[in-house]
């Protein structure tokens with residue numbers, strides 16, 4: 001059995017209300033090893049969220065297939081958790097009860113679950129807020145709670161759709177560092193969607209660079225920086241150089257698609 005997440009020739013077409021066909025994804029091949037942290041990086045509309053939804057079993061591909069640990073993905077699985085851009089906490093539940101929500105929804109809160117929720121709250125630095133309500137927390141703190149919630153069911157795979165995209169730059173960088181520390185303690189396979197080149201370089205083992213119309217992978221980059229990675233990495237020449245090289249990939253891709261548009 002092939003452990004990990006595999007996409008083989010995945011395409012996705014949507015038909016809009018105006019009956020136009022949108023090629024959201026075309027011929028995407030991707031292999032993600034167990035425990036690997038991979039970013040899906042690309043401009044708005046290149047199909048990043050669509051790809052995550054296919055891996056989550058929330059959307060079927062129009063062509064090709066998606067696999068998790070040797071099984072074709074045809075429906076959502078307990079071993080996969082999703083973190084969205086908005087924390088979507090229930091305002092009438094305490095933070096601890098929000099973290100426990102996935103277990104309550106599944107109808108089983110094992111004895112040790114409360115202890116584990118407390119442990120996760122400590123890992124995301126929210127121990128003092130276990131009994132607080134979402135409205136009492138800042139945006140960054142709410143997102144930390146959402147991350148703790150995504151881990152409570154011990155998933156093998158974490159799908160993160162711009163989880164820090166709504167935060168200011170300072171909070172975002174702090175959460176990047178905290179999340180990487182947490183991920184090293186609780187290793188998971190992570191597919192992380194972002195618009196930010198710097199964020200993808202800081203976080204990932206590998207970056208799948210995506211282009212739009214149709215959405216596809218235009219480059220795959222292995223990030224060479226050793227872990228643990230600290231804030232000082234962001235200031236290094238090697239970091240800037242890799243960010244610049246990836247930016248170049250986007251510039252070349254948009255130049256060539258512009259040429260296709262003007263070509264006779």
Ligand SMILES: Nc1ncnc2c1ncn2[C@@H]1O[C@H](COP(=O)(O)OP(=O)(O)OP(=O)(O)O)[C@@H](O)[C@H]1O
Pocket residue numbers: 014015016022023024042043044045046047048049050051195215
């Ligand atoms: N349910 C849908 N019906 C019709 N078109 C859709 C649907 N969902 C997505 N699309 C289209 O598919 C393309 C890819 O969308 P998707 O949300 O996956 O992109 P994205 O890269 O995640 O964008 P963003 O970074 O802005 O979130 C877009 O052109 C979008 O308009």
